[in-house]
Amino acid sequence: MKLNLALAQINTKLGDVDANLAKHLDYIKQAKSQKSDLLVFPELSLTGYVLQDLVASVAHKPTEDDPVFKHLLKESHNLDLVVGFVDEDSRHRFYIASAYLSGGKVIHVHHKIYLPTYGLFDEGRFFAWGDSIRAFDTRFGRVGMLICEDFWHASPPYLLWLDGADIMIFSSASPGRGLNDKEKLESARWVERVTKAYASMFTSFVAHANRVGYEDGLHFWGGATLFDPNGEEIAIGPYNEEALTFAQMDLNQLRRTRTRLPLLRDERTSLVQKELDRILSRG
Amino acid sequence: MVDLTLSINTDLACEILTGFIKSEVTRIGMSHAVVGLSGGLDSALSCILTAKALGAENVLAVRMPYKASSKDSLDHAQLLIDQLGVQSKTVEITDMVEPLFKLDPDISKMRMGNIMARERMIVLFDQSEVFKGLVIGTSNKTEILLGYSTHYGDSASAMNPIGDLYKTQVRQLSRALNIPAPIIDKPPSADLWEGQTDEIELGFTYEEVDKLLYLLVDQRYCPQEAMEVGFDVKFINAVMTRVRRNQFKRMQPPIAKISNRTIGYDFLYLRDWGT
Numbered sequence: 001m002k003l004n005l006a007l008a009q010i011n012t013k014l015g016d017v018d019a020n021l022a023k024h025l026d027y028i029k030q031a032k033s034q035k036s037d038l039l040v041f042p043e044l045s046l047t048g049y050v051l052q053d054l055v056a057s058v059a060h061k062p063t064e065d066d067p068v069f070k071h072l073l074k075e076s077h078n079l080d081l082v083v084g085f086v087d088e089d090s091r092h093r094f095y096i097a098s099a100y101l102s103g104g105k106v107i108h109v110h111h112k113i114y115l116p117t118y119g120l121f122d123e124g125r126f127f128a129w130g131d132s133i134r135a136f137d138t139r140f141g142r143v144g145m146l147i148c149e150d151f152w153h154a155s156p157p158y159l160l161w162l163d164g165a166d167i168m169i170f171s172s173a174s175p176g177r178g179l180n181d182k183e184k185l186e187s188a189r190w191v192e193r194v195t196k197a198y199a200s201m202f203t204s205f206v207a208h209a210n211r212v213g214y215e216d217g218l219h220f221w222g223g224a225t226l227f228d229p230n231g232e233e234i235a236i237g238p239y240n241e242e243a244l245t246f247a248q249m250d251l252n253q254l255r256r257t258r259t260r261l262p263l264l265r266d267e268r269t270s271l272v273q274k275e276l277d278r279i280l281s282r283g
Numbered sequence: 284m285v286d287l288t289l290s291i292n293t294d295l296a297c298e299i300l301t302g303f304i305k306s307e308v309t310r311i312g313m314s315h316a317v318v319g320l321s322g323g324l325d326s327a328l329s330c331i332l333t334a335k336a337l338g339a340e341n342v343l344a345v346r347m348p349y350k351a352s353s354k355d356s357l358d359h360a361q362l363l364i365d366q367l368g369v370q371s372k373t374v375e376i377t378d379m380v381e382p383l384f385k386l387d388p389d390i391s392k393m394r395m396g397n398i399m400a401r402e403r404m405i406v407l408f409d410q411s412e413v414f415k416g417l418v419i420g421t422s423n424k425t426e427i428l429l430g431y432s433t434h435y436g437d438s439a440s441a442m443n444p445i446g447d448l449y450k451t452q453v454r455q456l457s458r459a460l461n462i463p464a465p466i467i468d469k470p471p472s473a474d475l476w477e478g479q480t481d482e483i484e485l486g487f488t489y490e491e492v493d494k495l496l497y498l499l500v501d502q503r504y505c506p507q508e509a510m511e512v513g514f515d516v517k518f519i520n521a522v523m524t525r526v527r528r529n530q531f532k533r534m535q536p537p538i539a540k541i542s543n544r545t546i547g548y549d550f551l552y553l554r555d556w557g558t
Binding site for chain 1: 288302306556557
């Protein structure tokens, strides 16, 4: 089975959801014209990233009657979509969220579980922390979604793997930093290294969509990637410019790789649990 | 041992910094920029980056000599104007600042320097209105950290593309962008009085202090660790004191909080809000 993936690395207007929705609809049109099956947008693709006090005013609920999601759901009948937004729950907590839309329905919503609040980041000040990591079923198999800092920690991808995800979809709004004499920014090299490592260690597909553009002095570097279950790079988008990167996943590669390299079969989850219980109960 | 060459990928730096200028100018519906060109290296680099970002025809380089300014400064600025093909204008500030100088026969060099720097700021922001262009900053990371600038003078701008580059890196990027050699090779100077150079005034070279600042600021070394890699304790202390005492130049003035929502503390929006 083949999955035609499209990774959208877009710039956004900070706090202007209508303008960002229009851009989403334009990219959806382009992806459909290339017969894509799944289109992935970056973190907070409908709102922009450094929202600060804009958070409450850009929040939406992923429902059919929401003025933004009704358009996206309508478009999801023959193209699955992953979009980034601010999710407001019924008790008015705001989350950085990714929604997986397919067949006119919301299949899954992930709330970012690690909110970086250090250095240049201040997410924990403005957002609520997500508290679940779940894989979910799609027409292409079982999928897991994570948002930026979530996959800077090793446990969320690991848990998704154990929960059955064969396709991991990562989205970011990663500010570029660490310019030295190397070809790429330190932040870009780090992200590419770990996403490639997850694909290799979990013998899974790992797709990553990162935004581009500037917000004040912050610069977002793009460079969308797809790695296959061998950890090989299938596609990489350009840096520092908007682009729609197309790549095909040959889902049969999961079987071939895992036959050769049965890391999933041999993973000793009971041992992990036993040792975690010991470590966490210590002291 | 950490690499202290401070060497950067100049192609990538150029791409990110020109992208920044273009984004920040055009996202508010503007297309032009104004750069004060002193004849020195920092303003030359800001000017060339701006010309690359917006197109030379959309950049106004302004020379603002005082009667005591060195002729080299004017000539070097002209060299760059000719090389880039940017628009240019020369506004002499002598007649604007002299009346103020004359009010106090005991006026110090420092006060005169500050007045000239602020007068140039006034001229640039006035030209900003005439040319419908944003004022592009020309302060590098070394001088911002050391506070080697005039508050609301040369430090004033609408945006600063080179403020995260140490002077050493400004030189490297300038060489890569083919800024004329006389501009790169001459001793850095604010040119506020004859014979003034940055390094004599500061008491150390940029090359030395950049390495130390890189360790203390970028690599988060503590003073003890900087000593262990060979920096003199007096030098470390002098630099750290300068950095601390000049924090006020790097900030908006604090507002006394009395309400529930105060600008600067809990009224938080980026400048790029809505764009």
